[in-house]
Amino acid sequence: PRSIYLSRHGESMYNLEGKIGGDADLSERGWQYARKLPNMIKNVLRINGEEEEDDDDGDEDVQLTVWTSTLKRTQQTASFLRYPKLQWKALDELDAGACDGLTYEEIEKKFPQDFKERDENKYEYRYRGGESYRDVVIRLEPIIMELERQENILIITHQAVLRCIYAYFMNVPQEESPWMSIPLHTLIKLDPRAFKTMVERIKADI
Numbered sequence: 001p002r003s004i005y006l007s008r009h010g011e012s013m014y015n016l017e018g019k020i021g022g023d024a025d026l027s028e029r030g031w032q033y034a035r036k037l038p039n040m041i042k043n044v045l046r047i048n049g050e051e052e053e054d055d056d057d058g059d060e061d062v063q064l065t066v067w068t069s070t071l072k073r074t075q076q077t078a079s080f081l082r083y084p085k086l087q088w089k090a091l092d093e094l095d096a097g098a099c100d101g102l103t104y105e106e107i108e109k110k111f112p113q114d115f116k117e118r119d120e121n122k123y124e125y126r127y128r129g130g131e132s133y134r135d136v137v138i139r140l141e142p143i144i145m146e147l148e149r150q151e152n153i154l155i156i157t158h159q160a161v162l163r164c165i166y167a168y169f170m171n172v173p174q175e176e177s178p179w180m181s182i183p184l185h186t187l188i189k190l191d192p193r194a195f196k197t198m199v200e201r202i203k204a205d206i
C-alpha cells in the first residue's frame with residue numbers, strides 16, 4: 001500500500017524574520033533539515049516494509065517521487081534527495097498579494113481593516129491582489145486528483161498549501177484547514193485507507 005509523505009520546506013530566511021510569502025533561501029537550520037531528510041525518508045520507507053528482501057542494493061527499487069513548488073525554499077529542501085522530482089506551480093504558497101514580504105505586525109499597521117477581516121474569516125479572506133484559503137483549495141484540485149492515482153509521493157511545500165492537503169486526506173472540512181498544525185522540520189506520513197487515514201509525525205532532530 002502506498003503512502004503520502006508531507007513536509008514543509010526547511011526554515012527560510014523569511015521564516016526567521018517573520019515575513020510572509022516571498023522566495024527566500026533556507027536558513028542554516030533549514031539546510032540542516034534538508035540534509036537530514038534523505039535519511040528520514042529512507043527510514044520511513046524501510047519501516048513501511050517496502051523493502052521486502054535484503055537485495056543489498058539498498059532502497060533503490062522503492063518507488064518515490066518528490067513534488068515541490070516552484071519556489072527556491074522547497075527545491076533547496078529537496079536538493080539532497082535522490083528520487084525523481086516534479087515542480088508544480090499549483091504547490092506555491094498562498095499568494096499574499098499586497099502583503100507579500102511583510103510581517104504580521106506590518107500588515108496590521110498598514111492594512112488594519114484587512115487584518116481584522118482575516119482574523120474574522122481566515123478561510124474566505126482574500127489578500128489584496130492575492131489569494132484566500134478557498135482559492136488555494138480550488139487550485140489544488142488537479143494535485144489531489146493526481147495524488148489519488150499515484151504511488152508513494154513526498155510533497156515538499158508550504159504551510160497554507162499543506163494545511164489544505166492535510167485537511168483533505170484527514171476528512172476535515174476545508175473551512176478548518178487554516179488552523180491545522182503543520183510545524184516546520186516534521187515529516188508527516190499519511191496512509192489513506194478505506195475509512196480513515198492513518199497519520200504518523202516524525203520530528204527531525206535538529
Ligand code: F6P
Nearest residue numbers: 019020021093094096158159160
Ligand atoms: O509564514 C510562513 C507562511 O508560509 C507564509 O508565507 C504564509 O502567508 C503563511 O505561512 C500562511 O499561514 P497563515 O495562513 O496562518 O498566515
